[in-house]
Amino acid sequence: MADLETIQKKILSFRNECDWAQFHDPKNLAEALSIEAGELLENFLWKTTEQSRNLSPDELKNVKEELADIFIFLTYLSEEYKIDLLAEVEKKIAVNESKYPVEKAKDRVASIPIYKKRALL
Amino acid sequence: MADLETIQKKILSFRNECDWAQFHDPKNLAEALSIEAGELLENFLWKTTEQSRNLSPDELKNVKEELADIFIFLTYLSEEYKIDLLAEVEKKIAVNESKYPVEKAKDRVASIPIYKKRALL
Amino acid sequence: MADLETIQKKILSFRNECDWAQFHDPKNLAEALSIEAGELLENFLWKTTEQSRNLSPDELKNVKEELADIFIFLTYLSEEYKIDLLAEVEKKIAVNESKYPVEKAKDRVASIPIYKKRALL
Amino acid sequence: MADLETIQKKILSFRNECDWAQFHDPKNLAEALSIEAGELLENFLWKTTEQSRNLSPDELKNVKEELADIFIFLTYLSEEYKIDLLAEVEKKIAVNESKYPVEKAKDRVASIPIYKKRALL
Numbered sequence: 001m002a003d004l005e006t007i008q009k010k011i012l013s014f015r016n017e018c019d020w021a022q023f024h025d026p027k028n029l030a031e032a033l034s035i036e037a038g039e040l041l042e043n044f045l046w047k048t049t050e051q052s053r054n055l056s057p058d059e060l061k062n063v064k065e066e067l068a069d070i071f072i073f074l075t076y077l078s079e080e081y082k083i084d085l086l087a088e089v090e091k092k093i094a095v096n097e098s099k100y101p102v103e104k105a106k107d108r109v110a111s112i113p114i115y116k117k118r119a120l121l
Numbered sequence: 122m123a124d125l126e127t128i129q130k131k132i133l134s135f136r137n138e139c140d141w142a143q144f145h146d147p148k149n150l151a152e153a154l155s156i157e158a159g160e161l162l163e164n165f166l167w168k169t170t171e172q173s174r175n176l177s178p179d180e181l182k183n184v185k186e187e188l189a190d191i192f193i194f195l196t197y198l199s200e201e202y203k204i205d206l207l208a209e210v211e212k213k214i215a216v217n218e219s220k221y222p223v224e225k226a227k228d229r230v231a232s233i234p235i236y237k238k239r240a241l242l
Numbered sequence: 243m244a245d246l247e248t249i250q251k252k253i254l255s256f257r258n259e260c261d262w263a264q265f266h267d268p269k270n271l272a273e274a275l276s277i278e279a280g281e282l283l284e285n286f287l288w289k290t291t292e293q294s295r296n297l298s299p300d301e302l303k304n305v306k307e308e309l310a311d312i313f314i315f316l317t318y319l320s321e322e323y324k325i326d327l328l329a330e331v332e333k334k335i336a337v338n339e340s341k342y343p344v345e346k347a348k349d350r351v352a353s354i355p356i357y358k359k360r361a362l363l
Numbered sequence: 364m365a366d367l368e369t370i371q372k373k374i375l376s377f378r379n380e381c382d383w384a385q386f387h388d389p390k391n392l393a394e395a396l397s398i399e400a401g402e403l404l405e406n407f408l409w410k411t412t413e414q415s416r417n418l419s420p421d422e423l424k425n426v427k428e429e430l431a432d433i434f435i436f437l438t439y440l441s442e443e444y445k446i447d448l449l450a451e452v453e454k455k456i457a458v459n460e461s462k463y464p465v466e467k468a469k470d471r472v473a474s475i476p477i478y479k480k481r482a483l484l
Contacts, residue, residue: 004125007207010214017223023409026184027165027173030158031408033191034276037151037158038401044148045394046386048291052148053201063147064204067195068213070154071206074188074195080174083185085192086128092189093131102138144288152287155397159280166273167265169412246367249449252456260468268426269407269415272400275433279393279400286390294390295443305389306446309437310455312396313448316430316437322416325427327434328370334431335373344380 004086011075026080033073040066125207132196147201154194161187246328253317268322275315282308367449374438389443396436403429 015021043059043066044052055063078085136142164180164187165173176184199206257263285301285308286294297305320327378384406422406429407415418426441448 002207002211004207007210007214011210014214014218018221018227025170025173026176027168027170028409030162030165030173031273031404034155034158034162035401035405035408037155038398041151041155041394042398044151045398046391047148049146049148052146052151055147060202063198063202064209065213065216067198067204067206068209070191071195071210072213074192077184077188081181081184083188085188086123086125088185088189089128089192090123090131092186092193093128093135095186097135100139106139149288152283152394156280156284156287159277162273163277166277167270244449244453246449249452249456253452256456256460259465260463262468267412267415268418269410269412272404272407272415276397276400276404279397283393283397286393289390291388291390294388294393297389302444305440305444306451307455307458309440309446309448310451312433313437313452314455316434319426319430323423323426325430327430328365328367330427330431331370331434332365332373334428334435335370335377337428339377342381348381 008075008078011072012079015076024076024080026077029073029077029080033070033077036066036069036073040070129196129199132193133200136197145197145201147198150194150198150201154191154198157187157190157194161191250317250320253314254321257318266318266322268319271315271319271322275312275319278308278311278315282312371438371441374435375442378439387439387443389440392436392440392443396433396440399429399432399436403433 015024040063043055043063074085078088136145161184164176164184195206199209257266282305285297285305316327320330378387403426406418406426437448441451
């Protein structure tokens with residue numbers, strides 16, 4: 001299996017060959033990521049939450065591609081700010097763990113309004 | 122530096138402790154990812170593309186947290202479908218490279234409509 | 243009841259007093275509308291489709307405000323292009339009616355992939 | 364020119380003929396509106412804010428259709444909650460005017476972080 005660093009280098013090397021960095025300011029990258037997130041969501045539209053667990057093979061294929069696209073834009077944005085994405089994720093996990101102690105968060109995510117925001121983390 | 126697998130295990134282990142998997146059907150996860158993408162975008166609202174390259178320290182901190190949140194939801198969705206996210210990204214890069222040969226894509230992303238879709242990849 | 247034209251004039255007159263038109267290029271307005279749509283969606287996150295029909299009074303109040311905000315941005319964008327929003331909607335309804343004859347669309351929106359796109363119209 | 368009420372009746376009458384109300388719970392409608400907002404935004408992707416003021420005729424046509432689609436989903440959601448959309452907009456304008464007095468908001472929307480949230484209103 002390829003490791004994260006190798007994949008991110010591949011993504012950036014393709015971009016360099018196409019000279020696309022000139023268009024990739026963070027405002028446009030954040031727009032692109034948001035548009036891709038909408039395309040991901042489209043696969044679940046008009047479904048119940050139960051139905052969303054049973055995608056057709058075509059829908060599943062499309063979902064996988066959208067997830068990959070979103071990761072590619074995360075990589076571009078990480079490069080823009082010269083950040084180590086995994087290190088940021090680790091920091092965020094620590095924030096979540098201290099903010100939302102398990103004994104409070106357990107089982108409650110959807111039913112109690114005060115936990116709603118938490119659920120997004 | 123932590124590797125991807127270790128981080129993804131941490132993310133899922135926190136979720137298990139809170140018993141949140143019961144709320145995490147893919148329809149809701151895709152909604153959450155889309156909402157987070159909107160929150161990321163909010164940091165660039167009312168800015169020109171040039172201004173978007175010069176965030177305040179507070180905005181930058183917020184951007185990093187949103188990128189981490191988006192990665193966390195990519196991880197949940199990958200777990201739902203039991204997919205190896207990096208492997209999917211590798212496949213998508215290969216698709217992009219064959220679909221958009223460098224000699225055609227070079228420099229053109231923003232100016233030629235036909236290349237617009239491509240730029241999202 | 244106030245009519246549409248009066249309301250749209252009020253929206254634009256408040257903007258003029260604040261001199262906000264200078265920031266309201268269509269790229270930023272479309273971003274703002276997309277961010278607001280994410281905030282609307284947040285009221286339904288972690289709910290089943292059934293639960294989404296039974297919002298708390300606080301959530302309902304918030305939903306109404308988000309719908310109003312989205313309408314305000316539709317008005318700004320209509321002003322930008324000097325278009326009559328209702329006339330555009332009428333045209334779109336006619337397009338939908340001819341593209342999706344009732345005998346084909348009836349009852350099928352969610353179950354048949356080919357109708358998915360249609361359902362968005 | 365058609366008035367708002369007539370248009371909204373047309374929108375709902377087409378929906379009734381297709382029996383689509385069964386799929387139109389608010390969670391799915393909010394998803395649809397968010398997806399449409401992403402499609403609107405796509406017309407401005409990779410553009411500078413200046414370029415976004417000069418769309419090609421094809422892009423402009425597409426923008427108008429997306430604005431119409433978003434209005435259609437506002438109508439469905441208003442029907443769901445039996446609200447008078449224009450009345451809600453009027454209330455929101457009053458909220459904005461009292462929250463953001465002109466002497467403070469004037470000219471400042473994009474440059475001062477504290478005014479950012481306000482700008483969305």
